[in-house]
Structures are given as structure tokens and as C-alpha cells.
Amino acid sequence: GLTCGxxxxxxxxxxxxxxxxxxxxxxTLQMGVTPRELLQLAALLAGPVPEPGSPSIAAAARALGFxxxxxxxSEDAAGVDAGPDAHASGDGAAALAxxxxxxxxxxxxxxxxxxxxxxxxxxxxDDADAVGRCLSEARRAxxxxxxxxxxxxxxxxxxWSDCLTQLAVPHALRLVAGLVLDxxxxxxxxxxxxxxxxxxxxxxxxxxxxxxxxxxxxxxxxDAIVQSATGVPVLVAHLAHERWFVVRNAVCLxxxxxxxxxxxxxxxxxxxxxxxxxxxAATALLQLGTVSGHRALERAxxxxxxxxRRRALRALLRDEALAxxxxxxxxxxxxxxxxxxxxxxxxxxxxxxTPHAIRQLVRLCGTTGQIARAPAVRRAALEAxxxxxxxxxxxxxxxxxxxxxxxxxxxxxxxxxRVNSAA
Numbered sequence: 210g211l212t213c214g215x216x217x218x219x220x221x222x223x224x225x226x227x228x229x230x231x232x233x234x235x236x237t238l239q240m241g242v243t244p245r246e247l248l249q250l251a252a253l254l255a256g257p258v259p260e261p262g263s264p265s266i267a268a269a270a271r272a273l274g275f276x277x278x279x280x281x282x283s284e285d286a287a288g289v290d291a292g293p294d295a296h297a298s299g300d301g302a303a304a305l306a307x308x309x310x311x312x313x314x315x316x317x318x319x320x321x322x323x324x325x326x327x328x329x330x331x332x333x334x335d336d337a338d339a340v341g342r343c344l345s346e347a348r349r350a351x352x353x354x355x356x357x358x359x360x361x362x363x364x365x366x367x368x369w370s371d372c373l374t375q376l377a378v379p380h381a382l383r384l385v386a387g388l389v390l391d392x393x394x395x396x397x398x399x400x401x402x403x404x405x406x407x408x409x410x411x412x413x414x415x416x417x418x419x420x421x422x423x424x425x426x427x428x429x430x431x432d433a434i435v436q437s438a439t440g441v442p443v444l445v446a447h448l449a450h451e452r453w454f455v456v457r458n459a460v461c462l463x464x465x466x467x468x469x470x471x472x473x474x475x476x477x478x479x480x481x482x483x484x485x486x487x488x489x490a491a492t493a494l495l496q497l498g499t500v501s502g503h504r505a506l507e508r509a510x511x512x513x514x515x516x517x518r519r520r521a522l523r524a525l526l527r528d529e530a531l532a533x534x535x536x537x538x539x540x541x542x543x544x545x546x547x548x549x550x551x552x553x554x555x556x557x558x559x560x561x562x563t564p565h566a567i568r569q570l571v572r573l574c575g576t577t578g579q580i581a582r583a584p585a586v587r588r589a590a591l592e593a594x595x596x597x598x599x600x601x602x603x604x605x606x607x608x609x610x611x612x613x614x615x616x617x618x619x620x621x622x623x624x625x626x627r628v629n630s631a632a
Contacts, residue, residue, distance in 0.1 A: 224254075227254045227255075228254075230258060231254060231258055231266050232258070232282060233266065233267075233280060233281060233282050234281045234282060235281040236250075236278065236279070236280060236281065237278070237279040237281065238277065238278055239277040239278070239279075240277070240492050240495070240520065240523070241277050241488070241492060242277035242278060243276075243277065246275055246276070246277055246278050247278075249273050249275070250270070250275070250278055250280075253266050253269055253270065254266070265282055266280055266282070267280040267281070267282045271425065271428070272425065273425075274423070274424030274425040274427075274428055275428070276424065276427075276428060312359075313361065313365070314361055314364050314365055314368060317350070317354070317365045317368040317369060318368055320350070321347065321350075321368055321369060321371070321372035324343050324346060324347055324372060324376065325372065325375050325376065327339070327343050328340060328343040328344070328376050328381060331343060332378070332380050332381050332384070335384065336384075337384040337385065337387050337388055337391070337394075338388070338391075338393070338394055340381050340384045340385060341384070341385050341388050341394055341398070341399060341402065343376060343381075344373070344376050344377065344381065344385060344402045345398050345401075345402060347369055347372045347373045347376055348369075348373065348401065348402055348405050350369045350372075351366050351369035351370055351372075351373060354366040354368075354369060373405065373406075377406045377409055377410070379409065379412075379413065382403065382406055382409055382410055382412075382413035383413045383416065383417065385399055385402050385403060385410075385413065386399075386403060386410075386413040386414045386416075386417045386430070387417065389403070389414070389429060389430060389433050390426050390429055390430070400433050400436060400437065403433070403437060404436075404437040404438075404439060407439050407440070408439060408440045408442060408443045410437065410439065410440070411434055411437060411439050411440020411443050411444070412440065412443045414430050414433055414434050414437075415430075415434060415440070415443065415444065415447070415458070415459070415462075417430055418430040418431060418434070418458060419452075419454070419455050419458055431458075431461070431462065431465070434462055434466075435462065435465045435466055438466060441463065441466065441468045441470060441471055444459040444462050444463050444466075444468070444471070445459070445463070445471050445474045447459040448460065448474050448475075448477075448478055453481075453482075453483040453485060453486055454485075456478065456481065456483075456486050457483075457485055457486050457489045460475065460478055460486060460489040460490050460493050461489050461492070461493065463475060463493055464489070464492055464493025464494070464495075464496040464497065465493075465496065467496060467497060468497075469497055469499060472494070472497055472499055472501060472502055473501075475490050475493050475494055475497070475502070476490075476494065476501065476502065476505040478490040479491065479494075479505055479506075479508075479509055479512075479517075484512075484513070484514035484516065484517065487509075487512060487514060487517045488514060488516040488517050488520065491506060491509055491512075491516075491517050491520035491521060491524075492520055494506055494524070495520060495523050495524060502524075503524045506520065506521045506523075506524035506525075507521065507524065507525065507537055509521040510522070510525070510537060510538075510540075510541045511541065511544065515547040515549065515550045518541070518545070518547070518550050519549075519550055519553050522538075522550075522553050522554065522557050525537060525538060525557060525561075526557055526560055526561065534557075534561055535558065535561050535563050535565040535566040535569060536565060538554055538557055538558055538561075538566070538569065539565070539569045541554060542554055542569065542573070548583060548585060548586070551583060551585075551586045552585060552586060552589050555570070555573065555586060555589040555590050555593060556589070556593075558570055558590075558593065559593035559596065559597065562597055567594065567597055567598055567601065570590045570593050570594050570597070571594065571601065571605070573586055573587060573590035574587055574590045574591050574594065574602075574605045574609075584614055584616060584617055587609075587617060588616070588617060588620045591605060591606060591609065591620070591621065591624065592620075592624065595624050595627050595628060599627065599628050599631035600631070602624075602628060603628045603631075606621050606624050606625060606628045607621075607625070607628075608621075609621035610622045610625060
């Protein structure tokens with residue numbers, strides 16, 4: 210989630226060159242990205258540049274169902290749907306676009322009654338396309354009335370608003386939610402209908418999302434809910450659902466939507482029995498970035514799940530009171546047993562860089578204590594000290610240059626030139 214400039218990270222020059230070769234404008238790697246996703250991305254980037262007219266890497270990434278990786282291309286940006294009211298030419302799109310405003314309240318009423326009848330028949334047949342067209346006509350007629358400048362514009366718009374209330378029954382909205390995944394219906398229009406339906410539209414999308422076993426479909430439905438920016442109460446209600454993955458879905462959506470009104474409910478979810486839900490809740494609270502959320506994550510530094518603890522570390526790094534963060538990290542280190550999390554703590558202390566953090570790094574470089582005896586942790590702490598305070602690190606580096614552990618000894622000897630040059 211951080212912007213990384215080439216000058217800031219010269220070791221990423223190879224990756225930057227590959228992005229340029231594939232005509233990519235950037236990559237977004239979200240917290241929780243999996244090794245599988247990274248390997249699939251590496252395979253795509255290591256492959257040949259797609260021929261003109263063939264699917265782009267971004268399209269290939271979507272087909273793979275990436276959840277935590279977003280591939281950005283200038284070509285894709287130029288081809289993005291301009292919105293729910295902008296469609297390509299064609300009989301279907303033209304039929305949806307050619308909605309003239311009603312001339313009077315009576316004509317609007319007559320047309321709306323006819324639409325209700327048509328929708329009832331379409332719902333009975335489970336004809337999603339026909340249902341979508343009925344709801345689309347009503348939505349566009351309401352919009353056309355509001356923008357018409359007609360003397361009775363408000364009254365006509367109200368007729369269409371009442372019509373939409375009658376049309377937006379749960380079964381109809383579930384059918385429209387399916388159209389979000391159907392290339393034969395303008396997907397922007399399907400999203401606009403569900404957004405206009407508010408919480409009920411979000412519920413239809415969320416139910417389909419939770420029932421889907423396709424990663425690609427789930428990604429599309431997830432994005433549709435986030436783009437709609439509605440339905441927070443619906444999602445909060447699902448935080449009490451009995452199935453963990455339903456709760457996890459709701460938590461992830463609330464975080465992606467930056468739903469600060471759900472902060473209290475998300476904090477409560479940090480105590481969920483399933484660690485996958487707690488991990489998602491920690492990520493969501495990081496996305497909200499609120500003071501209360503960060504304080505809750507500080508308490509999560511002692512969670513039984515290493516994934517939750519690693520996310521809690523992120524909150525400490527974002528805290529303005531870095532001295533407080535270093536103290537909490539010191540307390541956490543006394544209990545931490547997971548090697549990967551220990552290394553994350555060392556990286557966090559290095560990033561904080563306060564005098565207290567440096568003292569903790571010195572302690573980690575020592576030879577006493579269970580945590581300090583982990584060679585990988587000592588090597589990481591030693592290198593962090595060399596970067597932050599070479600003068601403090603110098604005696605430790607010289608001592609470890611004679612260490613019995615060959616890896617530590619080799620690592621320390623590799624650091625000696627940096628220490629000596631800074632002396």
C-alpha cells in the first residue's frame with residue numbers, strides 16, 4: 210500500500226524495468242498478499258509482452274482471481290467504463306440509454322404501472338436480463354425527470370421513486386446482482402441499479418458473494434459493493450453471523466469502504482473465535498486509521514495468531530507516539546516466539562529508531578535470553594544497529610566477527626567495513 214519510488218529503492222530497479230516493458234503504470238500489493246499470488250504475478254511479469262489485440266497482463270491477473278494484487282495499466286485506464294450512464298453502442302445499451310423523461314405525472318404513472326407488471330412477469334420467469342431492463346428504465350426515468358427542468362419534475366421523479374421501491378424486491382435484486390458477472394448486460398448499469406437500491410442492493414451482492422466459490426466472481430462482487438459505498442448497516446449486521454467466512458467477508462468490505470461508523474463493531478470482532486476473522490478485523494482497523502482502532506490493535510499485539518500480531522505491529526509504526534510504540538514492542542518481544550514475527554519486530558524497531566528502540570536492538574544482539582538466542586533475530590538486529598548507530602554497533606560487530614556460529618560470524622564480518630568506515 211506504500212508508494213515506492215525508484216530512487217528510494219534501487220534494489221527494485223529490475224521490477225521497475227519489467228513494469229515498463231509490459232506497459233504497466235504500477236502495482237498495488239495489499240496487506241495479506243499470499244505467496245501463491247506473488248508467484249503467479251512473477252510468472253506473468255517474467256513472460257513475454259502480450260501481442261497487440263491479445264489480453265493484457267491486467268486481464269490475465271483478473272482471470273487468475275488475484276485478491277490482494279491490483280495491476281494498473283494506462284491502456285486499461287483509458288478503457289474503463291465512464292460510468293453507469295455511459296455504454297457502448299448496440300441494441301442492448303441503446304435501449305437502456307434511450308429513456309426520455311415523462312411528459313406528465315399521469316404518463317409517468319401509466320408507464321410505471323406497466324413496468325411493475327413487466328417486472329412481475331420477468332421475476333416469475335427468473336429472466337435476469339428483463340428484470341435488469343425494467344429496473345434500469347425506472348432508474349433512468351427518475352434521473353431524467355430530476356434533470357428535465359419540467360414544471361412537475363419533482364412530482365414525476367417521485368412517481369419513479371415509488372416505482373423503484375415496488376420494483377426493488379429481494380428476488381429482483383438478486384437477479385440484478387448476478388448481472389454484475391454477466392458480460393451480456395451493461396455491468397455499470399447493473400451496479401448503478403444496486404447502488405440506487407441502497408442497503409437492499411448491497412445485501413443482494415453480499416449474499417451472492419458469500420455463496421460464490423469462484424475467486425474471480427467474488428472479486429467482482431466485492432469491488433461492486435465497495436464502489437457502491439452503501440450498505441454499511443447490512444455488513445455490520447453480518448458481523449454476528451455464525452459462519453466465519455461470512456463475517457470475514459463483511460469485515461473486509463467494511464475496511465475497504467473505510468466505514469468509520471463501523472469502528473466499534475470491528476473492534477469487537479478482534480475477539481472473534483476464528484483467527485482468520487481477527488486477522489481481517491486487524492487489517493480493517495488499519496485501513497480505517499482511527500485513534501481508537503490503533504489503541505485496540507495495540508492490545509492485539511498479544512493475540513494468539515501471528516498474523517494478527519504482525520498487523521498490530523503496523524499500527525504501532527503509524528502511532529505518533531513512537532516512544533510508546535517502542536515500549537510496547539519491547540514488552541511484546543519478551544513473549545514472542547514466532548520467528549517471522551520476531552523479525553518483523555526488529556524491522557519495526559529499526560523504523561522507529563528512537564533511543565529506546567536502539568536499546569532494545571542492543572538487547573536483542575546480546576547472547577542471553579531465549580529470544581536473543583535466535584541467530585536470525587540477532588543478525589537482523591545487528592544490521593539495524595549498524596544502519597542506525599554504527600558507533601553503538603561497532604563493539605558488537607567485532608565480537609560477533611569471532612562468533613562460533615558460522616552464519617553470524619560471516620554476517621558480522623560483512624558488516625565490519627560499514628562500521629569501520631563510519632568510525
